[in-house]
Amino acid sequence: MSHDMQPETSAAIRMELAALGTRASSLQRHQRRARVTASLVGVAAVALTTSAAALFVANAPGATVTSALGTTTTATHTGPALVDIGAAPATAGAVIIDVTCLNRVGVVQVPTDDGTSTSGIDCSVSDSGTMHVTDGQLPDGGTQFSVNASPGTTWRATLQYASSVTSEWGVNAQGQTYGIENRQGHPDLVPYTADNGRKGWVLWEKTFGADRVGTVDVYETDGVTVIGRATPPVGTLPEVPLDRGLIDDLESVETAVPSPSSTP
Template sequence: MNGTLERTFAAGIERELTAIGTGRSRLQRHQRRARMATVAAGSLALAGALTGAALVVVYGLPGTTEVTPFPDSVSGSYVGTAEVELGAVPEGADRVILDITCSEGGKIEVQTRPAAGSTGGGAYWDCSDPIREIPTTHIDDARLPAAGATSITVTADPGTPWSVVARYGSSETSDWGVNARGETYGVPNDEGLPDLHSAQATNGKIGYIRNTELMAFEGEGYIDVYESDGETVIGKFPIGDPAELGDPEE
């Protein structure tokens, strides 16, 4: 399993960490629905910029969404907020796939498909953010045009130049697994969070953290990472900065 953060997606770290939550953003209090992107070439490990850990999406785990792009694409260059004309929505399309390139200016925002139980979501980033080593941001879950429309809006700060390659896409999501305890396990997807969702422990092992334990946790520290049975502990997941938390085995 390739646990390396894909640089193309570096600009999305802020969006994903906000959606997933961390010890500092108090996921257990806000109970935000997870919105995680998948990477066509393998896996996406979201760097724990705030937690020092990673919530991961790996192909093959239950609940993974496989996105298939349609062959035809459109491209264009714009400044500030603009409408991207995509043409009529083809049969079977359930999303728009975007590769947006910018290296100067301000913030850009794209409306994304809503997770279960929510009314909507969005991807947003700052084109001049120094963390963005690659200027192209890939979004594989942008919202389709409104009923009867053929274009989507990309919101950008005035004077911000950007270009895009866009196409329609379809997706197929596998079912979550169910263990002997009756708990669902897998990766977060449009249905929300399974009872046990995928995470990488401080020892590098990939397993699952229990949603109720994360929600109930107060302050900073460690929670258990389990195998899919929800009983066998294989490591620890940090809530907070591991450099400050110390060794989880002590």
């Protein structure tokens, strides 16, 4: 049975996958509305954002700031590989990775956060596609970073350790937390832009945590003062099967596993 979608929908999903791990992506791991089928979710644990009205605030409570540490390591491989990036500095909390596709084949993925999620790029979209990731998983007790890829995918990666500091969420007089989602989960109030253009905060449980969303209040950080109203739209892509080619690309990814002789 064919699982092909309309060309424009297929292209949109491919573009989103290529943008994973970059600011160009509208697919975010921590937002849970309008998920893009089990096939894609199973590989990269991603979900569609509700709209461009969702506001990302770089310095908001709960934001993670990374700063590069030490030297960079560059490696070029075909298929999955382990890249030795040396011992992690004492203050390292993440790995910064820049991946460039060198041929138009398959998918490249890297583990992020604590290894329970990944960021990936579909090289079949472009043989010069790039991906920038700032929350790569630290090597587990060693020096080798695993880059997972389809067997025929040729890629180049530049890797560097980084410090990673996540600020605490704010707490208002009502006892509500406010800030942005991070690896600890979500606060009670998350940033949003009201229909009148004012930037404020909405209750997570009534927007991103709700199955059905109507018009919601947008507050100041106090969770009481209403500065506007907003109607979050539904997800921008339909929940339909991915095209067969993309499914094949995703399922072809292999994990680089250290051999006993290469384990520190």
